[in-house]
Amino acid sequence: MLKEYHKCDAIYRHILTKEDLKLYIEYFNRNKREWNKIDIVYIACHGWFHSISLEGENGNVDLQELADIAGDFFRDKIVHFSCCKTLANTSEVEHFKSVTGAKLVCGYKKSVDAMKSAIADTALLNELITSNKPGNIKNIAISKFRKTYKSLLNELDFCAI
Known part of the structure; x- marks a missing residue:
């Protein structure tokens, strides 16, 4: 929807297992010219405390393991986890950001709730695509996005680091 509306580049991959994850990260790391056009990495799956849950895996991939697998895959990218509880531990998220070089x-x-998070995700992606200062999303006092969707973001316990 946003791709057509904003006429922006988007790449979609369905990732079921850790092996799929490694395969695509290796592919994009080998093809950086294509990949560098993309500023936002949107990860939508089930989540748990500072981890993501892939459909085809028993257990979770925690943020540290994801950072280890990724290498510099997330460097200078905006990474949004549309997953329950993945950002529950702020220090783990800050470490992930530091290690990966994510913007x-x-x-x-x-x-x-899946529907409420889908609404918030759509608004977030719209803001990130149209804003010339996406880092403002971290600042509740100046972010138009944070002010406009305040009650929804509070209900979802949205976090931006």
Whole structure:
């Protein structure tokens, strides 16, 4: 929807397992010219405390393991985790951001309703695509996005680091 509306580049991959994740990260790391056009990495899956849950895996991939797998895949990218609880531990998220070199990391700290998070995600992606200062999303006092969607973002326990 946003791709057509904003006429922006988007790449979609369905990732079921850790092996899929490694395969695509390796592919994009080998093809950086294509990949560098993309500023936002949107990860939508189930989540748990500072981890993501892939459909085809038993157990979770925590943020540290994801950072280890990724290498510099997230460097200078905005990374949004549309996953329950993945950002529950702020220090783990800050460490992930530091280790990966991500420009911005955002997502949810608690279990979220899928429809409400989809609404918030759409508004977030719209803001990130249209804003010339996406880092403002971290600042509740000046972010138009944070002010406009305040009650929804509070309910979802949205976090941006």
